[in-house]
Amino acid sequence: xxxxxxMYLNRKASYGTAYAIESxxxxxxxxxxxxxxxxxxxxxxxxxxxxxxxxxxxxxxxxSKTFHALGDYDINKLYVxxxxxEERGLTADxxxxxxxxxxxxxxxxxxxxxxxxxxxxxxxxxxxxxCLSF
Amino acid sequence: MADILGAEVDEEGFLLNLKDWTKEIAIEMAKSDDIDLxxxxxxxxxxxxxxxxxxRDYFEEYQIAPAVRVLTKAVGKKLGKDKGSSKxxxxxxxxxxxxxxCKFAGLPKPTGCI
Numbered sequence: 230x231x232x233x234x235x236m237y238l239n240r241k242a243s244y245g246t247a248y249a250i251e252s253x254x255x256x257x258x259x260x261x262x263x264x265x266x267x268x269x270x271x272x273x274x275x276x277x278x279x280x281x282x283x284x285x286x287x288x289x290x291x292x293s294k295t296f297h298a299l300g301d302y303d304i305n306k307l308y309v310x311x312x313x314x315e316e317r318g319l320t321a322d323x324x325x326x327x328x329x330x331x332x333x334x335x336x337x338x339x340x341x342x343x344x345x346x347x348x349x350x351x352x353x354x355x356x357x358x359x360c361l362s363f
Numbered sequence: 364m365a366d367i368l369g370a371e372v373d374e375e376g377f378l379l380n381l382k383d384w385t386k387e388i389a390i391e392m393a394k395s396d397d398i399d400l401x402x403x404x405x406x407x408x409x410x411x412x413x414x415x416x417x418x419r420d421y422f423e424e425y426q427i428a429p430a431v432r433v434l435t436k437a438v439g440k441k442l443g444k445d446k447g448s449s450k451x452x453x454x455x456x457x458x459x460x461x462x463x464x465c466k467f468a469g470l471p472k473p474t475g476c477i
Contacts, residue, residue, distance in 0.1 A: 257427065261430055261432075294425050295426050
């Protein structure tokens with residue numbers, strides 16, 4: 230089977246709608262098919278990977294922890310829109326330190342999150358076979 | 364709705380409320396699959412519990428049940444390289460380490476379990 234490049238665009242915050250968790254579930258399922266998977270966080274989607282989330286008050290599962298598992302699923306390309314971060318007064322330090330272990334480099338831990346400009350993101354997107362927007 | 368020791372389970376025997384899990388429930392679930400999780404001297408008793416505890420820890424940390432491939436990697440890392448193979452895990456849980464292991468451990472069915 231030919232490997233295709235899949236990009237999942239995340240544009241909404243985690244808990245107000247089901248988009249974020251649905252996207253994450255599809256990503257995990259897709260990972261089972263050994264495809265080239267990347268994620269993009271744009272607009273309010275950047276809130277999905279903000280550090281220190283607490284869902285006690287709303288009685289929902291805090292699935293932000295699941296993003297830490299993505300490295301083990303060989304998903305290590307998480308692009309974050311620099312403009313979207315800035316519009317929300319966020320910086321790289323506000324995001325979870327998501328990492329993966331590089332098999333080709335003695336399992337060294339490396340960051341999965343990459344902050345890119347919208348122009349760069351456009352270029353990365355045009356390089357994909359499939360883009361799915363959530 | 365079916366139940367095991369008073370805890371509700373779905374049609375495949377997975378717990379509906381993960382917080383209901385007790386060791387006794389795991390023992391009871393295993394019994395109906397002809398696996399002895401109660402007797403410390405039973406065959407593979409410690410090996411099975413090592414994996415079940417690892418599954419519970421994994422869920423606690425990541426809020427998901429791992430895919431078999433990911434579980435295999437984690438077992439190899441935490442319990443020893445020789446154990447990080449699907450052959451070994453199938454020896455412990457013949458109906459599938461993902462499906463059967465997660466069920467006994469009180470986890471939901473693994474995401475992406477196909």
